[in-house]
Amino acid sequence: MCLGIPGRIVEITDAENCLAKVDVNGVRRVISVRLLENDMPVPDDWVLVHVGFAMAKIDETEALLTLAAVKKMGDAYSDEIEAFDKSAII
Template sequence: MCLGIPGRIVEITDPANHLAKVDVSGVQRTISVRLLEKDMPEPDDWVLVHVGFAMAKIDEEEARLTLAAVAQLGSAYTDEIEAFDSSQII
């Protein structure tokens, strides 16, 4: 199962290549924000992350509610966080 998980932008690490560091439940990873280039996120913005890409900007309340809901999925949520932790953009 693949989930879109809320993450908070920590920093824009490579603006030319549309890369940003995001924090998802304490796991930090570099992701692509290219799909949001018309509304580029900034540090402390929340985004919905799926397979290493920021798919949409979301507000903090939506992020909080979504994180609470996906945490109730148990192993599906844990598996997704583990997959996120072990992934990287090359």
């Protein structure tokens, strides 16, 4: 199962190529923010991450509520965090 999961932007690592480091439950990865090019996120913004892309900006309240709901899914949540931990943009 692939879920969209909230992550907090830690830094913009490559503005020209629309790449940013995001923190998802303590796991940090570089993701593409190109889909948000017209409303580029900045550090401390929350985004919904799916398959290495930020799909939408979301507010912190929505992010925290979504994380709490996803964590209740048990194995699906654990599997998603594990997949995110093993992923990388090359």
